[in-house]
Amino acid sequence: MHNNNRIMVKNNSSTIMNGNNHTSEHMITLNIHIPHDNIIHSMQFDIQMLISDICYNIQQHLLVTSDHDPSEYGLFINDAQHSSRSYWLDPTKTLDYYVLKNEDHVEYKNRYRPLKIRLLDGTVKTILIDDSLILAQLMVYICTKFGIANYDEYSLVYDLDADDSINNTKTATLLRDRSLQRTDKKMEELRKKCHTDDDTLWLDQSKTLRHQNIDEQSTVVLRRKYFFSDTNIDQRDPVQLNLLYVQCRNAIIDGTHPVTYDEAIQFSGLQCQIQFGDYEESKHKPGIIDIRDFLPKEYAKTKNVEKRIFLEHKKHTGLSELDGKVKYTQLCRSLRTYGVTFFLVKEKMSGKNKLVPRLLGVTRDSVVRVDERTKDFIQVWPLTHVKRWTASPNTFTLDFGDYASAYYSVQTNEGQQISQLIAGYIDIILKKRKDREDNTVGNDIVDEEATMIEDIIAPGKATIIEPNRPSFDHAHQKNVYSPPIIRGMFSGRLINLDFFFSSF
Structure with missing residues (x-):
């Protein structure tokens, strides 16, 4: 009217x-x-x-x-x-x-409207959010609603498993847009086997949900994106413990973390204790579980595997569900691939004019080159050695300053994702350092995380970037501590880490 x-x-x-x-x-x-x-x-x-x-x-x-x-x-x-x-x-x-x-x-x-959020255990919660805020601001509120303190380590993902046709159409379009950039069928097959992060549709923290086509009918998934302070998660924080357990369990079963047969049995035995409670001989017999929900597919058809799982299950009698999740996540943390976000890239073969597949990984304290088939580590660069980096639509380049004689450059369509991930870890490191300095004035208490932060951000020996090097953009001074952190603010720029470390 x-x-x-x-x-x-x-x-x-x-x-x-x-x-x-x-x-x-x-x-x-x-x-x-x-x-x-x-x-x-x-x-x-x-x-x-x-x-x-x-x-x-x-x-x-x-x-x-x-x-x-x-x-x-x-x-x-x-x-x-x-x-x-x-x-x-x-x-x-x-x-x-x-x-x-x-x-x-x-x-x-x-401004307030409902948002459907799926947790990794499958439950869907609907909360009211301020539709005018960018995602970085919303994550503080969302994580608070779920009882999660480390909001800067979580983000939202487009829900690929949503039942509604609208959501499926949106995610299908996004995946198709990415696949159109890729023309190498062998790389695509390898990408699926490696379980990389290339096709994880993380929402952009610098934009509103509406700008990313997330409306009242959409469903998003809450996931941990940065593995930084997860070592402190235990029974005292059941919400984060459950989220971490489910993410670890899924990564074990789908092959993101390669494990031996004996390790797989250990994990599945603990999973049985967590899901079913104490072993009962009359109840827990071969045939009652779907092996595909407990083991990586390469071990699913091994002879007598269910008997082995229940023998392992029996060892954990008396272990509570929360204690079981703590033990499971601790065991998962012992894997070398834990906390690594993988991207399938192509690098130049040494001495030849040929590009070969390689996994490039990012962790809370390093960048790693990894064998694309075995996931064995080939080379590890501490984050302190990374002086600058840049992303273009088809490449990603790292500069190690005096720690290497040449740049490391790879061919990839996911350079922006890799760049944002590294920038995100640096944001967290610097914020943790600032928080620790603010909270420990006159206090000599030293904890595991504080020691780890000092190890990561100790000033490197690299010299200032020479003017005759290839032209790159440089970072503008910015207060990275002002909450909430907006991920990807360094996108497309080369960042001099010494610039940040010397500023505080």
């Missing part, structure tokens, strides 16, 4: 009803749509007004029925054709900041 009465709101918040008055070039007429009441009012505003003041005036001068706090409302530009182009107006900006025209439609509505 359209109300023909026009309201003029000047910068001093004075109003004129049925404004036939002459309006200056500093005024703009907007059609304010209130979806809650299904009405549209024509209002004139001074373009120098703050969006927050405009919202206040709308609330004051229009009969808006609301069962929520007016502070939860905002102005929204709704693009019905392309929802990802819809956006909220920033309350701290003035109206002339936005490219709006006379008679444009602007919605005045509640």
Whole structure:
């Protein structure tokens, strides 16, 4: 319903009803749509007004029925054709900041809307989120709702297992866009076998959910992206412990972490204790479990494997579910591939003009070259040796300063992902260091994490980058400690780590 009465709101918040008055070039007429009441009012505003003041005036001068706090409302530009182009107006900006025209439609509505979040154990929770915030800001709230303290180590992923057709169409489109960049069928087959992070559709922390096509019907998955402070997770933090256990269990079963047959039996025996409780001979017999849910597929058809699993299960009698999860995650941490995010890349074969597959991994304290078939480590570069890096659409390059005679460059379409992951770990390292310094003034307490942080960020011996090196962009000074951390702020730039370390 359209109300023909026009309201003029000047910068001093004075109003004129049925404004036939002459309006200056500093005024703009907007059609304010209130979806809650299904009405549209024509209002004139001074373009120098703050969006927050405009919202206040709308609330004051229009009969808006609301069962929520007016502070939860905002102005929204709704693009019905392309929802990802819809956006909220920033309350701290003035109206002339936005490219709006006379008679444009602007919605005045509640910023809060439901978001469906799937946990790795399959449960789906629905929470109310502020639709106007970027993901980095939302992660603080989301993790708090789930009782997770280390919000900067978690992120959201497009849900590939969603049942709804809308969500499946979105993720299928994203995966297709990535696959179009890849033309090597052998690499694609190898990528599936290696269980790399290339096709993990992480949401961009610097954008709103709506800009990433995540609406009220979408489902996202909450996952740990950075393995930094997980060594401190135990029975005292059951929420994070369960999330870590499920992520570890899935990685063991799907082959992300290669294990021997004996190790696989150890893991599956513990999994039985966690899921079924104490072993009972009359109940736990071969045939009652689906081997595919307990073992990597290469061991699933091994003779008498179920008997071996239940023998291992029997060893853990009396172990509680929480203690079992702690033991499982501790055993998983002992694997060399634990905490490594893998990307399948191509590197130049030494002495030959030929590109060969290789796994490039990123951990909380290093970058690693890994055999693409066995996942044996070939080369490890401490994070302190990485002086700069750059990502382009088809390559990723690392500069080790004085620690290496040449750059290490690989061919990949996932350079941006690798860049953001390294930048994310550096963000966490520096934030932890700052937090530790703030919390231990006059306190000589030393813990495992504090010692590890010092080891990672101890100043390197590399010299300042010479001017005659290839031209690269450089980092601009920025306070990386201001919460929440926005991942990927270094995207496409080479970063001099000594610059950061010497700044604090």
